[in-house]
Amino acid sequence: MNFAFTDDQLLFRDAVAEFFANECPPEKVRWSWDDEVGRDESIWAALAEMGVIGLTVPEAFGGMGMNEIDLLPILTEAGRYAYPGPLVETVAVVAPLLAESAPAAIAEKWLPGIAEGSVIATVQLDGQPFVNDMHIANLLIAQRGEQLFAIPAEHVRSTPQVSVDGARRLFSVEWDEADAELIVSGEAALQAVNRAFDRGAAATAAQLIGLSEQMIAMTVAYVVDRKQFGVPIGSFQAVKHHLADAELKVSFARPAVWAAAYGLANSSADVDREVSMAKCFASDAAEVVARKALQTHGAIGYTTEHDLHFWLKRSWALASSWGDAAWHRRRVAHLLLDA
Amino acid sequence: MDLTFTPAEEAFRAEAREWLEANVPVGLPSGDTAEGFALHVEWEKKLFEAGWSVVSWPEEFGGRGASLWEWLIFEEEYYRVGGPQRVTQNGIFLLAPTIFEYGTDEQKARFLPRMASADDLWCQGWSEPDAGSDLAGIKSRATRDDERGGWVINGQKTWTTRGAFCNWVFGLFRTDPEAARHSGMTYLMVPLDASGVTVRGVERLDGDEGFAEVFFDDVFVADDLVLGGVNEGWGVAMATTSSERGLTLRSPGRFCAAADRLVDLWKRQAAAGEHPERIDSLRSDVAQSWMEAEAYRLATLADVTGLVNGVSQGARSSLTKIFWSELDVKLNETALRLLGPAAELIETSAGAVDGGAWMKGFEFALSGPIYAGTNEIQRNVVAERVLGLPRK
Numbered sequence A: 001m002n003f004a005f006t007d008d009q010l011l012f013r014d015a016v017a018e019f020f021a022n023e024c025p026p027e028k029v030r031w032s033w034d035d036e037v038g039r040d041e042s043i044w045a046a047l048a049e050m051g052v053i054g055l056t057v058p059e060a061f062g063g064m065g066m067n068e069i070d071l072l073p074i075l076t077e078a079g080r081y082a083y084p085g086p087l088v089e090t091v092a093v094v095a096p097l098l099a100e101s102a103p104a105a106i107a108e109k110w111l112p113g114i115a116e117g118s119v120i121a122t123v124q125l126d127g128q129p130f131v132n133d134m135h136i137a138n139l140l141i142a143q144r145g146e147q148l149f150a151i152p153a154e155h156v157r158s159t160p161q162v163s164v165d166g167a168r169r170l171f172s173v174e175w176d177e178a179d180a181e182l183i184v185s186g187e188a189a190l191q192a193v194n195r196a197f198d199r200g201a202a203a204t205a206a207q208l209i210g211l212s213e214q215m216i217a218m219t220v221a222y223v224v225d226r227k228q229f230g231v232p233i234g235s236f237q238a239v240k241h242h243l244a245d246a247e248l249k250v251s252f253a254r255p256a257v258w259a260a261a262y263g264l265a266n267s268s269a270d271v272d273r274e275v276s277m278a279k280c281f282a283s284d285a286a287e288v289v290a291r292k293a294l295q296t297h298g299a300i301g302y303t304t305e306h307d308l309h310f311w312l313k314r315s316w317a318l319a320s321s322w323g324d325a326a327w328h329r330r331r332v333a334h335l336l337l338d339a
Numbered sequence B: 001m002d003l004t005f006t007p008a009e010e011a012f013r014a015e016a017r018e019w020l021e022a023n024v025p026v027g028l029p030s031g032d033t034a035e036g037f038a039l040h041v042e043w044e045k046k047l048f049e050a051g052w053s054v055v056s057w058p059e060e061f062g063g064r065g066a067s068l069w070e071w072l073i074f075e076e077e078y079y080r081v082g083g084p085q086r087v088t089q090n091g092i093f094l095l096a097p098t099i100f101e102y103g104t105d106e107q108k109a110r111f112l113p114r115m116a117s118a119d120d121l122w123c124q125g126w127s128e129p130d131a132g133s134d135l136a137g138i139k140s141r142a143t144r145d146d147e148r149g150g151w152v153i154n155g156q157k158t159w160t161t162r163g164a165f166c167n168w169v170f171g172l173f174r175t176d177p178e179a180a181r182h183s184g185m186t187y188l189m190v191p192l193d194a195s196g197v198t199v200r201g202v203e204r205l206d207g208d209e210g211f212a213e214v215f216f217d218d219v220f221v222a223d224d225l226v227l228g229g230v231n232e233g234w235g236v237a238m239a240t241t242s243s244e245r246g247l248t249l250r251s252p253g254r255f256c257a258a259a260d261r262l263v264d265l266w267k268r269q270a271a272a273g274e275h276p277e278r279i280d281s282l283r284s285d286v287a288q289s290w291m292e293a294e295a296y297r298l299a300t301l302a303d304v305t306g307l308v309n310g311v312s313q314g315a316r317s318s319l320t321k322i323f324w325s326e327l328d329v330k331l332n333e334t335a336l337r338l339l340g341p342a343a344e345l346i347e348t349s350a351g352a353v354d355g356g357a358w359m360k361g362f363e364f365a366l367s368g369p370i371y372a373g374t375n376e377i378q379r380n381v382v383a384e385r386v387l388g389l390p391r392k
Helices: A007-023 A026-034 A041-050 A068-080 A087-101 A104-116 A187-225 A237-265 A271-302 A308-319 A325-337 B007-023 B034-049 B068-080 B089-102 B105-116 B233-245 B252-272 B276-281 B283-308 B314-344 B353-365 B375-386
Strands: A121-124 A139-144 A147-152 A157-161 A170-174 A181-185 B122-125 B141-145 B150-157 B168-174 B185-191 B197-202 B211-222
Touching: A007 A041, A007 A068, A026 A308, A068 A087, A068 A187, A068 A237, A087 A104, A087 A121, A087 A139, A087 A147, A087 A181, A087 A187, A139 A187, A147 A187, A181 A187, A187 A237, A187 A271, A187 A308, A237 A271, A237 B283, A237 B314, A237 B375, A271 A308, A271 A325, A271 B283, A325 B252, A325 B283, B007 B068, B068 B252, B068 B283, B089 B105, B089 B122, B089 B185, B089 B233, B141 B168, B150 B168, B150 B185, B168 B233, B185 B211, B185 B233, B252 B276, B252 B283, B252 B314, B252 B353, B276 B314, B283 B314, B314 B353, B314 B375
Parallel strands: A121 A139, B122 B168
Antiparallel strands: A139 A147, A147 A181, A157 A170, B141 B150, B150 B211, B168 B185, B197 B211
16 A cells, blocks of 8 residues: 655656746736637647656557556646646547557557647547637547547537636537547447546546645735734634635545546546546535635635636636536445445 | 555455454443443453454554554454444553653553553543633643652543543643643643542433543642653643544544445435435435545545655644544434434434434534534644644
8 A cells, every 4th residue: 555656756747847837827827818829839849848748648659658647646737827728638538548449540640649749639528518629629539429539620610619717718519420530439439438538537636636726825825915903814713714624625635536546547446436536526625715715815816817716717617527526426326326 | 656455464454354243242332331331341351352452552562563554454344344432542542652652661561551451441631621622721730749759630620531431541730830821731640549539420412421520639640650741741742632633543444334334324215215305315415425434544545655654644633633523423414314204213212223323423423523622723723734824
């Protein structure tokens, strides 16, 4: 038993965190809101150079051949810095799906490009109405019933949808099977979809942990600095208890997310339950932390001039992506009670 | 990262499981009544005879030198088969870690084996009528007696769990009234049969005589009953309270077993077919309680990984205490809602489901957010010592 990351895993994570600190400060998140495309190609290229984009691509296709235990701590850092690019879609979901389930020709066509950063992939499973980052994607992986398809972006017709998180880019999409390549069908496709969904949910949960930790850090800094009645507001018990509740939620969501990473990497028999517990706890935590952070900031937090709203809105969006807390709680209930 | 146990640890689990399944008593009455307590002590002695009472202690003190991982495994198995609450817990889980850290060799030899064998039964003496959450406000005094080589105690302790049934109490006493609040206190161990000690039982919320008030009138304790240094009791006491909040008192095995029983109760209630809407409406609550117990187990695995690598939990033990105490309340509340109109029936009622265990469990769980430092105090500790907010 050793419920911890290796030094190498932590070094990789810290290197990515340092990169985001330098290249994705709050001003960059604000730029993502204001810019039409909202994605900095140089960040994606640098992440590919560091091995982040190809992290889950097998070595035979030019990637790092690593797994969720390596990836999820890095996605926590992406969440901490509110980085808006499609890491969950490309790295956590599509690359492992192609490596595991696609015929050799399709895998060879797309995976090396993903690893080197020239192919951005996004995904739509049944039940997911919108696609992230279709505007910059080269490849869409989409489910249609018991079939999974690869569709080159030029054959996808997309209509923007506007998220409360202005840094997100969502689209409704249409495409024709004539333009799509079949990846897998039947029972094998449903299994691949289930694994893909679990991976997306766990990866999103990891981002929510980072978002939550950052909201707590911002709020702590604010209440230590902000004075009322002649003292820092952080000295008031009501404020302390808001922040203690926030820390409590994140502290017990975090190990659930790491356990889900372990379950995915080791194909645990209970991986569906482990992932749903992680996403349920991470979504609940982020929603509580966001409320506490806003309440504790007071009116300044209720403006778009302050940076806090970037984190609030990303939290709201991700809390309900890849299954919200209630959906995942029902899934756990089903697995526990109907067996 | 590796979330599996070694073959040796699994063998330890199998050995523990085999013995516990053959020996754990079923249906013991509450250990918080005089007759129930006696039966629990009998069980604790049997545990000790078989070498299972304090598995993580060194063999010379009655343990089997098990690792922290093996201790967690033992706890899982103990509660999985329905092992009763440990009436020795204040000794073996709270005082013992403090004696291991601060005790002299003589104190270790004198107290630990008799604690492990349930020959000595320990209660805690912290709270006083005017000092609850504000523990540093205690007034019970121990005055120096050089002639006899010891201390003379006067004062009163209260909310002393199982005080009416134990034969020793440990706690803090003020030895330098002139010193600042957190100084001038000494950690003393006091035999309850000493001259001048009066113990009065107090009935708890659940109707058991689980509480006691302890009065000290010129009670003499010798110098060898001081744990740690004179006037250094606050620091010593913090070691005990950290054990109380954290891992040692409330291992996850207990809550995971309760969560599994809750799942089982849901299935039984669903199968019975009565009030299907109510049973159906509680699916998510049952799942939430089960997941919270599992989250506590996972957090503990992370904490123990830290401990075996030399990283102490520190003030984060306050987060642990808030989490397990509040999950225990929620879990039992959910069970009571599953029972509906039968929820109010207690153990002496023929119609009570599971012998009234859920109402008993609920009442016991309600003490969790109060004892070992209220959860309000714990939230202050989290804010100040984990997050760094200003005290004032």
